[in-house]
Amino acid sequence: MSTAAGAHVVVVGGGLVAATLTRELRRLGHTGPITIVSDEAEVPYDRPPLSKQVLAGTVTPEETRLLKPADLEDLDVTLRLEQPAAGLNPVAREVELADGGRLGYDVLVVATGSRARRLPTVPELSGVHHLRSLDDATAIAEALPGVRRLVVIGAGFIGLEVAAVARNRDIEVTVVETAARPLSRVLGEDAGEVVIELHEERGVEVRCSATVVEVRGADGVEGVLLDGGEFLPADLLLVGVGAVPNTEWLEGSGIEIDNGVVCDDRGRTSLPHVYAAGDVARWRNALTGAHARAEQWQSALEQASVVADAVTGGGRVWDTVPYFWSDQYDRKLQFCGAAGPVSERRDTARGPVVLFGDGDEQLVGVLTVGNPRALAQGRRLVAAGTAWPQAQEWLAGL
Amino acid sequence: MKVSVDQSVCREYANCIVEAPDVFDLEEDSGKVVALVVEPDPAQFDEVHAAAAACPVRAITLHE
Secondary structure, three states: OOOOOOOOEEEEOOOHHHHHHHHHHHHOOOOOOEEEEOOOOOOOEOOHHHHOHHHHOOOOHHHHEOOOHHHHHHHOEEEEOOOOEEEEEOOOOEEEEOOOOEEEOOEEEEOOOEEEOOOOOOOOOEOEEOOOOHHHHHHHHHHHHHOOEEEEEOOOHHHHHHHHHHHHOOOEEEEEOOOOOOOHHHHOOOOHHHHHHHHHOOOOEEEOOOOEEEEEEOOEEEEEEEOOOOEEEOOEEEEOOOEEEOOHHHOOOOOOEOOOEEOOOOOEOOOOOEEEOHHHEEEEOOOOOOEEEOOOHHHHHHHHHHHHHHHOOOOOOOOOOOEEEEEEOOEEEEEEEOOOOEEEEEEOOOOEEEEEEOOOOEEEEEEEEOOHHHHHHHHHHHHOOOEHHHHHHHHHOO | OEEEEOOOOOOOOOHHHHHOOOOEEEOOOOOOEEEOOOOOOHHHHHHHHHHHHHOOOOOEEEEO
16 A cells, blocks of 8 residues: 555644654655644643653653654644544545544544543542643643642552652652552563562552542542542542543544554554554554554554555564653663563662563563663563573573 | 764663664663764664664754
């Protein structure tokens, strides 16, 4: 499905995928118009700093912008901000906009991302926050100076990163997690211990196997009641319980959706001339065979790059080892691959390293804390399908 | 193509050395990025582009 260099490429969703795709298309020689349609008022911005440096005040909202004014001109891209997409007509090859307008495309890239999952038990009180957009981050940053007690629901990345920023400001922090370990969905049960240690050493209380059954407050949030009957007072409540792909606008278009827009390993959807990438998409990974929504910065970046390649007539597939990082306190928590059933931990001078094996004598994942170089080596070892005994030897030498 | 790196911006993610291990490294002591090759071979251009794009803080600049 290669496309003429002059084709009109429309990206719906103004985040990392849109910015990366635009840069890559121009680098690969695409000369046709590129239009980014976004429901937000902001130019595409980078999300990882929102739960870290933007909250800590070390990165300004302007610094998170992925396309500066000069880039917009150099890349000759049209931005249509505050324009939510309402529908897709694949026969007419048109995106229907919420204001009734229609936008024709030759190639469409669906990149509408995801939104913070809401909990039915959490009412919309003042002091209750979710964190997904720049506006969310700004609101939390403004509230933090007046906060004495923070409760975080959900020991995922967003929740743990906000916990770290708040703890650095001497705020009392309790993290409540329903599962037995933090990040168990990505790291499995055992490796979550590394995360608990990281936070408990700094005075955060991590309550696993606990569920918030009620949020109390009249004008503003006052605290949460746990399933064991305990009441935790809070003047700020952060809910970080995962994300939901923004696919509703595609209903009725005929595109295949199953926990995200279903894509092959080049980002092609079930509709001709329509690709999807990033949090909204469920790609097949040609290396691991996994077919899952990735929800990671690195994956969105790589997928945007593969789509740009496909649009300009290339044949690349997405075949890299999934990877993410998280900044918590002064440490980097980095993970690549998958959490296999077998694991081995070693506490190196720089910090803990955990290897994951598939139980069939192969290395499938690596977790490091404070050791980026080891993670980078580990990522290559996972990609190479390194045998478990060799991986153990590598670990012993770190 | 010429490669330049800004150590004052680098936050030691090491994403670059995954993408282009023959072009970038992290200094042993500081942990900051260094360019092992200033003028990469055309065969390395794709991985150098990938390394620059994979840097979350854009510490790598390519002059083409």
